[in-house]
Amino acid sequence: MTGKTLLFAVTGIGxxxxxxxxxADFQLFQVCLIAVTALIALGLTVVTGLAGxxxxxxxxxxxxxxxxxxxxxxxxxxxxxxxIPLSGIVAAMAGFVLGQVTLRVSGHYLALAxxxxxxxxxxxxxxxxxxxxxxxxxxVPSFEIGGRALTSGGELYxxxxxxxxxxxxxxxxIIRSRFxxxxxxxxxxxxxxxxxxxxxxxxxxxxxxxxxxxGAVGGGLLAPLASYLDPMQFxxxxxxxxxxxxxxGGLRSPxxxxxxxxxxxLIPEFLQAFQSYLGLVFALLLLGFIVLWxxxxxxxxxxRPGARWWGGAAR
Amino acid sequence: MLAQLLVSSLTAGAVYALIALGFVLLHNxxxxxxxxxGDQVTFGxxxxxxxQNFVGVPFSAAIMMALLASMALGAAIYAVxxxxxxxxxxxxxxxxxxxxxxxxxxxxxxxxxxNAWPFPFLLSPAPVEVGGLMLVPANLAIIGVVLVIxxxxxxxxxxxxxxxxxxxxxxxxxxxxxIGVRVSRVFLVIWVVASLLAxxxxxxxxxxxxxxxxxxxxxxxxxTAAVLGGxxxxxxxxxGGLLLGxxxALTGAYISTALKDMISYAILIAxxxxxxxxxxxxxxxxxx
Numbered sequence: 043m044t045g046k047t048l049l050f051a052v053t054g055i056g057x058x059x060x061x062x063x064x065x066a067d068f069q070l071f072q073v074c075l076i077a078v079t080a081l082i083a084l085g086l087t088v089v090t091g092l093a094g095x096x097x098x099x100x101x102x103x104x105x106x107x108x109x110x111x112x113x114x115x116x117x118x119x120x121x122x123x124x125x126i127p128l129s130g131i132v133a134a135m136a137g138f139v140l141g142q143v144t145l146r147v148s149g150h151y152l153a154l155a156x157x158x159x160x161x162x163x164x165x166x167x168x169x170x171x172x173x174x175x176x177x178x179x180x181x182v183p184s185f186e187i188g189g190r191a192l193t194s195g196g197e198l199y200x201x202x203x204x205x206x207x208x209x210x211x212x213x214x215x216i217i218r219s220r221f222x223x224x225x226x227x228x229x230x231x232x233x234x235x236x237x238x239x240x241x242x243x244x245x246x247x248x249x250x251x252x253x254x255x256x257g258a259v260g261g262g263l264l265a266p267l268a269s270y271l272d273p274m275q276f277x278x279x280x281x282x283x284x285x286x287x288x289x290x291g292g293l294r295s296p297x298x299x300x301x302x303x304x305x306x307x308l309i310p311e312f313l314q315a316f317q318s319y320l321g322l323v324f325a326l327l328l329l330g331f332i333v334l335w336x337x338x339x340x341x342x343x344x345x346r347p348g349a350r351w352w353g354g355a356a357r
Numbered sequence: 358m359l360a361q362l363l364v365s366s367l368t369a370g371a372v373y374a375l376i377a378l379g380f381v382l383l384h385n386x387x388x389x390x391x392x393x394x395g396d397q398v399t400f401g402x403x404x405x406x407x408x409q410n411f412v413g414v415p416f417s418a419a420i421m422m423a424l425l426a427s428m429a430l431g432a433a434i435y436a437v438x439x440x441x442x443x444x445x446x447x448x449x450x451x452x453x454x455x456x457x458x459x460x461x462x463x464x465x466x467x468x469x470x471x472n473a474w475p476f477p478f479l480l481s482p483a484p485v486e487v488g489g490l491m492l493v494p495a496n497l498a499i500i501g502v503v504l505v506i507x508x509x510x511x512x513x514x515x516x517x518x519x520x521x522x523x524x525x526x527x528x529x530x531x532x533x534x535x536i537g538v539r540v541s542r543v544f545l546v547i548w549v550v551a552s553l554l555a556x557x558x559x560x561x562x563x564x565x566x567x568x569x570x571x572x573x574x575x576x577x578x579x580x581t582a583a584v585l586g587g588x589x590x591x592x593x594x595x596x597g598g599l600l601l602g603x604x605x606a607l608t609g610a611y612i613s614t615a616l617k618d619m620i621s622y623a624i625l626i627a628x629x630x631x632x633x634x635x636x637x638x639x640x641x642x643x644x645x
Contacts, residue, residue: 143626149390154584154625157580282455322464328459
């Protein structure tokens with residue numbers, strides 16, 4: 043461990059324990075929301091930014107995570123701390139299968155197929171009334187750990203932020219491993235990479251599985267934070283919203299997912315008087331960045347050629 | 358009962374076919390798959406309302422204004438977004454078209470409100486009985502318009518030099534410009550025509566569906582129709598649309614209404630998985 047990483051680790055842990063004393067409960071709630079959103083966007087960093095496979099199924103995985111954990115808790119009494127990773131694994135398996143789809147299609151067909159997946163999953167939430175509460179949605183049981191119910195943002199902070207941090211570290215390490223290089227090579231030339239003996243299909247499917255897992259864990263953590271599941275929150279527009287976060291933050295680096303989440307969660311705070319324009323602002327941000335700065339904010343900030351994993355152009 | 362069901366389902370199918378025609382035209386003509394096309398359809402219908410309610414012109418003049426405005430919109434989308442992105446990756450262009458659609462939709466939500474607006478029928482919505490079947494003139498008009506547009510586009514692309522130039526420009530931009538085809542103008546014309554088609558579709562469809570900012574989400578069914586037809590075939594798009602309408606109606610009537618919406622998404626995934634070239638498209642081989 044170099045001095046720099048040690049310094050980062052110490053500052054990070056120090057900040058983690060200092061924040062609850064510095065911020066009000068509502069602000070901690072927002073920190074949690076940023077962390078969860080960043081986790082969901084990180085899924086897109088993996089599948090779209092690294093492996094180059096467009097996915098509009100992220101909202102579906104978020105929904106599977108949220109509904110899965112909530113249904114496990116209300117029906118079978120599985121506590122959320124076990125139900126969330128469990129739903130994450132189920133979503134990862136679904137994502138792996140979806141990744142196999144990319145054997146035959148890519149580009150706009152893949153975008154269409156993932157859109158259709160989101161639409162089907164959302165319709166399933168709406169029509170399976172007896173277990174999901176139908177169009178009206180369902181309440182989420184509280185997150186209990188060691189007999190203690192965590193309800194407010196300030197309490198859930200101690201679960202959500204460390205989980206997010208650990209997952210970011212894991213993804214960051216995977217990106218710098220053999221897997222990360224294979225993903226990057228797949229994005230640049232599938233044919234060349236296959237010729238080098240990399241099983242392209244398996245890597246694509248793994249990227250989808252990883253993004254599904256991150257999306258579902260994010261969704262599972264979002265559920266107790268929001269305390270209510272509304273099926274309208276898991277549709278195609280929501281998938282585009284997560285894509286916008288990842289693109290504006292920068293698809294190439296995990297840092298981009300965090301930057302994007304900060305921007306998209308904090309903008310509503312500054313635009314309180316213009317709530318009805320929020321959707322338009324988000325759409326224009328996405329449009330502006332994809333045309334002018336396809337590397338996103340993280341690409342603008344860390345403009346060092348060859349810097350770890352955020353080098354290269356998104357075009 | 359079955360005959361009536363089929364006749365009614367053709368209307369829905371014609372709506373999908375109309376949207377699919379726009380997709381295929383843009384895809385064949387410019388190589389772009391426009392994920393915001395459905396929102397352009399919605400936007401076109403709203404343009405009529407805006408001209409009627411805020412400019413204060415009568416309905417027929419409002420339609421003319423909407424058609425002109427949508428042509429300008431198409432030209433603007435091409436000039437402002439598609440020209441800078443012409444060498445961008447497929448991914449960037451795909452996200453850009455999604456963003457254009459989302460921006461149009463959210464603009465409508467912000468300025469026209471999230472609620473549905475009433476939209477007048479062009480023709481009578483009262484059913485007429487013909488040989489035991491109830492036919493609605495307003496619905497038949499959609500099928501008629503679809504067939505006219507199909508015939509027009511088909512003849513243009515297959516029988517005129519202009520149309521062939523467009524196909525050449527799309528197939529090989531450099532080659533087409535070498536033999537004197539002005540590629541940028543060809544693309545501009547395609548965007549203008551496709552945007553015009555979107556508004557025609559919006560005006561015809563709005564009275565049948567609920568005209569709210571989210572009406573454009575129906576475009577995914579138009580996509581399904583286009584994929585079913587092979588994505589590069591104009592007649593295929595129409596057949597795909599009608600087929601989808603019939604399949605949906607049959608599923609809704611004989612299996613379950615909950616499955617009615619799901620079936621088109623399932624068909625989309627199944628076709629992409631099993632037969633990505635669609636029912637009529639030729640198999641495209643990707644060369645290294």
